Amino acid sequence: MDNPFVIAFGLIMQADPALMQIISLSLRVTLSAVVIACAIGLPLGAALALSRFRGKAMVIVIFNALMGLPPVVAGLVVYLLLSRSGPLGGLALLFTPTAMILAQTVLILPIIVSLTRSVVEDLWAEYQEHLLSLGAGRLQAVPTLLWDGRVSLLTGVLAGFGRASAEVGAVLIVGGNIAGHTRTMTTAITLETARGNLGLAVALGLVLLSLTLALNAAAWGAGQWAKGRLG
Amino acid sequence: MSRMAPHTQPILPLSLERVSYSIGPATLLQDISLTIPAGRRLLVMGANGAGKSLFLRLCHGLIDPVSGRRTWASAEPRPKAQAMVFQRPVLLRRSVAENLAYPLALDGMERAARADLVAQTLDRFGLRPMANRPARLLSGGEQQRLALARAWAMRPQILFLDEPTSALDPSATRMIEGMVAQFADEGITIVMTTHNLGQARRLAQDVAFLHRGRMIEHQAADTFFAGPETPEARAFLAGDLVW
Numbered sequence: 168m169d170n171p172f173v174i175a176f177g178l179i180m181q182a183d184p185a186l187m188q189i190i191s192l193s194l195r196v197t198l199s200a201v202v203i204a205c206a207i208g209l210p211l212g213a214a215l216a217l218s219r220f221r222g223k224a225m226v227i228v229i230f231n232a233l234m235g236l237p238p239v240v241a242g243l244v245v246y247l248l249l250s251r252s253g254p255l256g257g258l259a260l261l262f263t264p265t266a267m268i269l270a271q272t273v274l275i276l277p278i279i280v281s282l283t284r285s286v287v288e289d290l291w292a293e294y295q296e297h298l299l300s301l302g303a304g305r306l307q308a309v310p311t312l313l314w315d316g317r318v319s320l321l322t323g324v325l326a327g328f329g330r331a332s333a334e335v336g337a338v339l340i341v342g343g344n345i346a347g348h349t350r351t352m353t354t355a356i357t358l359e360t361a362r363g364n365l366g367l368a369v370a371l372g373l374v375l376l377s378l379t380l381a382l383n384a385a386a387w388g389a390g391q392w393a394k395g396r397l398g
Numbered sequence: 399m400s401r402m403a404p405h406t407q408p409i410l411p412l413s414l415e416r417v418s419y420s421i422g423p424a425t426l427l428q429d430i431s432l433t434i435p436a437g438r439r440l441l442v443m444g445a446n447g448a449g450k451s452l453f454l455r456l457c458h459g460l461i462d463p464v465s466g467r468r469t470w471a472s473a474e475p476r477p478k479a480q481a482m483v484f485q486r487p488v489l490l491r492r493s494v495a496e497n498l499a500y501p502l503a504l505d506g507m508e509r510a511a512r513a514d515l516v517a518q519t520l521d522r523f524g525l526r527p528m529a530n531r532p533a534r535l536l537s538g539g540e541q542q543r544l545a546l547a548r549a550w551a552m553r554p555q556i557l558f559l560d561e562p563t564s565a566l567d568p569s570a571t572r573m574i575e576g577m578v579a580q581f582a583d584e585g586i587t588i589v590m591t592t593h594n595l596g597q598a599r600r601l602a603q604d605v606a607f608l609h610r611g612r613m614i615e616h617q618a619a620d621t622f623f624a625g626p627e628t629p630e631a632r633a634f635l636a637g638d639l640v641w
Contacts, residue, residue, distance in 0.1 A: 297488035299460055301501045301552075302478060311500075315491040397491040397532050 174366025175373055186370055193351040196264055196338070197331045200271035204279045205324060207272075212283025213313055216291060217305045227284065233277035238270075242337030245270040249341065262343040267351070270337035275327035282323030286316040318393035322386045329382050333375065405479035409472040409555050410436035410587055412457060417466030419456055426452050429466070430613045432606065436555065439578075439588040441598045441619070444608035445634065450591035451485070451560050453608060457589060458482045458558045478505065481554040485561045487545035489533040494525055494544055497533045501552050515551055523547040523577075539570025546577050550586075557581060559590040563597065575601060595635065599623060607631045 178186050215226065247253050249261040249269070260266045290312045298308045313320065335353035342349030344358060352371045359368040412434040419427040427449050434440060434457070442450050455461050456468065459476040470477050490497050498519050502512045520526045523543060528536065533544055542562055549557055559578065563571040578601060582588050592598050598605065602619035609630045615622060626632050 294488060294490075296455075296460055296484065300458065300482045301504055302476075303504055307504065311490070397534065 171365035171369045175370035178366060178370040179373065183370075186367065186374075188347065189350055189352055189355050189371065190374055192264065192349075193332065193353075196267045196351060197271060197328060199268045200275060200331050201324060201328050203268065203272045204276045204327060208276050208279030209283050209313060209320070210309070212280040213287045213309045215280065216284045216287035216312075217308065227281075230277045230281045230284070234281055236274060236277065237336065238274055238334040239336035239340065241274045242270050242340030245273060245337065245341050261341060262345060262349060264342070264349060266341040267338045267349060270341045271331040271334070274334060274337055275331050278327045278330065279323060282326075283313075283316075283320060286319045286323070287312045290316050318389050318397065321389050325382045325386045325389075329379055332378060405477070405553065405555070407472050407477075407479075408436065409470045409474070409477040409479050410434065411471055412556065413467070413469045414457070414463075415467040415469075417456065417463035417468055419452060419461060420464050426611050427456060427463075428611045431466075432613060432616060434556070434587065434589060436587055437582075437585055439582050439601055439603040440590070440606060441602035441604070442589065442591045442606045442608060443593065443595075443598055443634070445593065447610075448608040449611040450593075450608055452611075453606075453613075454482070454558045454560050454589065454591055477555075479553065479555040480558070481549035481552045481556075482558040483542070483545045483549050483560065483562050485564055487541045489536075489541055489544065491532070491534060493530050494533050494536070495520065495529040497544060498525075498548050498551055501548060505552070519547050519551040523550075537570075539566050539573065542566060542570065542574055543577070546574065546581075550581060554586060556587040556589065559588065561591050561593070563592075563594070571597070595637075607634070 245266060248255045249266055250256055333353065335357055338351050339354050344350050344354040352375050356368045356371050414430055414432045417427065417430050418425060442453060444450050456463060458480060490500060495516055498516045499512050502515060520529050525544060525547060536544065563574050566574065575597065578588060605617065605619050605622040606613055607615040614628045615626055615631050626635060
């Protein structure tokens, strides 16, 4: 009965309240971060693709580099911003789910921006003459390009979701891993493993693994569907 | 068939006065002067690289001349009552009906009027059975038919066609040529590039012949085909390799 896998399956099958609370908070934090990153990143990436300005190449390189931003660094930056002596210290957001959302947004925003820029740039190369011929300016082209690139963009958004849900460093630094308040799947796995409470750690690991698998299946399915349905 | 015409102000003739276009040191179109009156079918001919597609883009307003003047009768810099169909049709990743509706929405047409015109266009061009199919999964001929139908739905006074049949088989080519002839019969001015002599003979009322970025001949099609004035055009009609 001490087998961690047996315990893990038991917790999952019984929908253990502590397990469910951690999963629920993790999903809430990550989904919020993805929504915010999309709201900023999709228009920003499209604008970057269609605009011409000095230093554009440098901005692109920076966003591309930030895709590999180590989560602990993102967490540290947000920590410095939100700590009592930081510029946003007065908001008292440190060690709250909001701080974790902010850290994950910082982490996945470069992915959304870079992917959107790449997708929109490719589509613009294909559509440019046609859209200009129809009288659409660059600004009017943005929603058209985002919509027509929706499948590729969805894949990127799912990749962003995957990165955010799997990271541990950033949320640990700015969330503090407080039980019932800021404890996510990844921080709980770290803690419970160190404590030797492998049943809960394995249960959370299985859920996280299933989530990653489901996301990849969704991305692959969307791509296949698009090939057959949109051309 | 009666057609709504929101852009009723006549935009033709289109006049080019000594227009040139260059990229860096390369002059790609040089000193072209031409007037395109309403209701004509002008075929623009010349070898590959002669500047036919650029000429069409310059007339349509996709590029601006670096020197000379391009003027429309309506005095607008780029009137809306014009459309262009490209050699390789550019179709949005949407259904056939949505591709037809897109430019109408862009032009500010109300939803109900748009739906009516899309339905009318689908019926007229035999696209009704494929209205909900993804446009990019149609055959080459069907895609070009849709591109022409979309251009027609925009109710242009002048239609620019850039070698619209160059990638099509004879059957699809015949269909596209039939559509172009019908458009002309409805009063739409046609400016079309081709290097297909047979096609030019079938469709042209006027011919403009380009050679290395210069318009070296512009005359009635009958006169051009009976006896071109320049050795380059004579060589082109004789099937010689011109460059």
